[in-house]
Amino acid sequence: xxxxxxxxxxxxxxxxxxxxxxxxxxxxxxxxxxxxxxxxxxxxxxxxxxxxxxxxxxxxxxxxxxxxxxxxxxxxxxxxxxxxxxxxxxxxxxxxxxxxxxxxxxxxxxxxxxxxxxxxxx
Amino acid sequence: xxxxxxxxxxxxxxxxxxxxxxxxxxxxxxxxxxxxxxxxxxxxxxxxxxxxxxxxxxxxxxxxxxxxxxxxxxxxxxxxxxxxxxxxxxxxxxxxxxxxxxxxxxxxxxxxxx
Numbered sequence: 001x002x003x004x005x006x007x008x009x010x011x012x013x014x015x016x017x018x019x020x021x022x023x024x025x026x027x028x029x030x031x032x033x034x035x036x037x038x039x040x041x042x043x044x045x046x047x048x049x050x051x052x053x054x055x056x057x058x059x060x061x062x063x064x065x066x067x068x069x070x071x072x073x074x075x076x077x078x079x080x081x082x083x084x085x086x087x088x089x090x091x092x093x094x095x096x097x098x099x100x101x102x103x104x105x106x107x108x109x110x111x112x113x114x115x116x117x118x119x120x121x122x
Numbered sequence: 123x124x125x126x127x128x129x130x131x132x133x134x135x136x137x138x139x140x141x142x143x144x145x146x147x148x149x150x151x152x153x154x155x156x157x158x159x160x161x162x163x164x165x166x167x168x169x170x171x172x173x174x175x176x177x178x179x180x181x182x183x184x185x186x187x188x189x190x191x192x193x194x195x196x197x198x199x200x201x202x203x204x205x206x207x208x209x210x211x212x213x214x215x216x217x218x219x220x221x222x223x224x225x226x227x228x229x230x231x232x233x234x235x236x
Contacts, residue, residue, distance in 0.1 A: 035225065045164075045172065045215055047225040058224065061123075094171050101177065107219025108162035108177035115171055 002026030002111065004095050009116030012085055020080040020116055022095030030073040033098035035109060036080050038091035038118075048093070051078060063089075085120045092117050124148050124218050128228035134236040141203040143231045145216035150196045151179075153220070160219045163192055163201045165212045166230075172215060176201065203233075211235060 008020040022034065036048040049069040050058045057069050068081040078095060093116050096109035125148040135141040151160045159179035164172035174183050176192035179199055189204040203210055216228040 037225075044230045045166075045217075045227040047227065050225075060224070096171075099174070099177055101181070104156055104158070105219075106158075106162075106177045107160040107225070108174055108217065109164075109172070109225075110174045110177075110183065112171035112173075 004097065004111055004113035006093060006095055006113040006116040009093065009118045011119045011121060014085060014087055014120055014122050016085055016120075017081070017083045018085060018118060019082070020093055020095075020118070022078040022080070022113060024076045024078075024097075027097075028073075029071055029076050029078050033105065034071070034078045035096045035098060036069065036078075037094045037096055037109070037112075038089075039094070039115075040088075040091040043091075046091075049080060050098075082118070085118075087120050087122050090118060090120050123224065124151075124220055124226055126216055126218055126226050126228040128214075128216055128231050130231060131229070132232040132234065134234045135203075135206045136236045137208065138205050139236075141206050141210070141233055143201045143214050143216075143233070145194075145199045145201070145228050147197045147199075147218055149220070151199075151218050151220050152196050159195050159199070161192075161194070161199050162217045162219075163190075164215045164217065165210075166215065167212045175214075206233075206235070208235065 035050045051069045070079045097111040099106040099108045099110035127146045129144045161179040163176040166172040180192045213230045
C-alpha cells in the first residue's frame with residue numbers, strides 16, 4: 001500500500017528540540033519531493049519545508065534557521081528536526097508527497113500522512 | 123510571497139444545490155513554459171489530513187466525484203460543487219505553487235449544509 005506515516009510528535013517545553021519522522025511505503029522518498037505541512041489547532045494549513053529528489057531543501061521563513069529537513073534513503077524516511085521550539089510551533093505536522101503529472105512537477109500534494117501532533121508548552 | 127485569499131470564509135448550501143468557492147492569488151499562477159496554472163484544491167474533514175481534489179486549476183484527481191470542478195486562470199480561481207451532498211461538508215483550501223519552491227494555502231472555506 002502506498003502511504004506515508006509520521007511519528008515522533010509529543011509534548012515538549014519551549015526551547016527544546018524534537019525530530020519528526022515520515023516513513024514511506026510503496027514508493028521511494030528518494031525519487032520524490034516530500035513536504036512538511038503543519039496545522040495549528042483549529043487553524044489553516046501552513047507549508048513548512050520541502051526536500052527535493054535531488055536533496056535540495058527549502059523552508060518557510062517562519063521556521064528558517066530552526067528546522068532542518070533531511071532524508072535517509074535506505075530507511076525510506078524523511079526527517080524534520082525542530083530546534084528552539086516555540087509555543088507557536090504547536091500543530092499537527094503532516095508529511096506529503098508532491099504530485100508529478102505529464103512529466104512536470106504539479107505543485108500539488110497528492111499523498112498525505114495522518115499527521116503527528118507537536119505540543120510546545122511554555 | 124504570494125498571498126492566497128479565499129471567499130467566502132464560510133458557506134451554507136442546501137443539499138442538491140450548487141456551492142461555489144473562490145480563490146484569488148496576489149500574482150499570476152500561470153507558468154508560461156507549460157501553460158499550466160499552479161493552483162490546487164483540497165478537502166479536509168475533521169480529524170483527517172487534506173485530500174487533493176484538483177490540480178492545475180481544473181484537473182480532477184482520480185476517484186473524485188465529477189460534481190467537483192475547478193476553473194479559472196491567472197489570479198482568480200473557483201471550486202464548484204454542482205450538487206451538494208452530505209459528505210461534502212468539510213473545509214476547502216486552495217493552494218498555489220509558483221515560485222521559489224514555496225507553497226502557500228488560502229485561509230480555508232468552511233462548507234456546511236443549510
